[in-house]
Amino acid sequence: MNRLSLTTKLLLSGGAALVVLCLLLPGSPLFGERQASSQLTLYSAASTRKPMEQIVEMYRTECGVSVQTQYGGSNTLLSQLEIARQGDLYLAADASYVAFATEKGLVEQVVPLARMTPVVAVPKGNPLGIRSFDDLLEHRVALANPDQAAIGRVTREVLEAAGKWKTLDGQIRNHGVYKPTVNDTAMDASLGSVDAAIVWDSVARQYDNLEIVRLDELSAGEGLIAVGVLKFSKDPAAARHFARYLAASDRGLAVFAREGYAVVEGEAWGE
Structure with missing residues (x-):
């Protein structure tokens, strides 16, 4: 498949409306929802392992929810999701994979996090x-x-x-x-x-x-790290809660920035 522009990748939804939560403004579906699950399952690109291990531990300590994480290549994880159709979130090293997942009916909401070269x-x-x-x-x-x-x-x-x-x-x-x-x-x-x-x-x-x-x-290459909430999540509210935590400027994004990632602009964390 030909490479798409970053904007197209995030908006492409295969005919269904894709909710792109770039700024996470109050009033969006992510706000005003607390997690109910005691455990979430995340499929995450291997390139994000170092910051994600820290964020997952922070989230467990602060919010009382464990995140079971499986690391691998973005496309490998996407193939696994297509077959298993289980889990709560999919974090890819390039937003095009999340766009592909949306086309396939696997993802319903996308939150961009950081860029890599x-x-x-x-x-x-x-x-x-x-x-x-x-x-x-x-x-x-x-x-x-x-x-x-x-x-x-x-x-x-x-x-x-x-x-x-x-x-x-x-x-x-x-x-x-x-x-x-x-x-x-x-x-x-x-x-x-x-x-x-x-x-x-x-x-x-x-x-x-x-x-x-x-x-x-x-130099023309770029990876836009993005996390998508999976349509078959057993607790989508909890999944969105963690996605918002990842994209908070003083939580997940702060860890990504400390580890050398070029993070997107985000809002401060707040329940």
């Missing part, structure tokens, strides 16, 4: 001097599978537009490695199993022994 992660000091796309082609590169994870799909799309995807794909298949998630590729770069990894900038910042190289060829 694809970059090259290399060992601290960049010992191999990787500074350009051509440099990258001379080394072992890791990338998350484009059919499983948002970073892989975004990378493939921007490089296809630049006419450079086939070259990189060949290099990875012959001398590098495809992994299930962006976290796996970043770990490979951190351990020295590969010379470089294409990852989200926010993920690269989580490793003290890695540094970021920005390439012009990847």
Whole structure:
């Protein structure tokens, strides 16, 4: 599927009205609703694991609700949701996946959270001097599978537009490695199993022994992290409550910002 503009991704609903709760203003369906469930189930992109683990614990302590979280590639999780049709929320590393989920009748409300940019992660000091796309082609590169994870799909799309995807794909298949998630590729770069990894900038910042190289060829790519409330949630009010907590400027968004994500504008938390 061709890449959609961010606005189109969030508004696309496959014929049904998609409620986009960008500003979370008082009077919206998220306000005035308290959680009733003692546990929620969240399917979350692996790239958000570090902030989400903190937010989930904060929410349990503050609101008394546990959030059981399953991490994986955005597309892999979407496929699981299509089959299982169970759970309460779906958090993807790119809003297009939530838009696809809405088209498929899985999601009814969407809340955007933060933006990420694809970059090259290399060992601290960049010992191999990787500074350009051509440099990258001379080394072992890791990338998350484009059919499983948002970073892989975004990378493939921007490089296809630049006419450079086939070259990189060949290099990875012959001398590098495809992994299930962006976290796996970043770990490979951190351990020295590969010379470089294409990852989200926010993920690269989580490793003290890695540094970021920005390439012009990847600069057009972007991942818009968004969470969707699933239509088959057994307690949609509780799911919306947690979504609002995620998008509160002094709760979820504050954690995302502290971990290096470029967060959207949000309102302060309040019951």
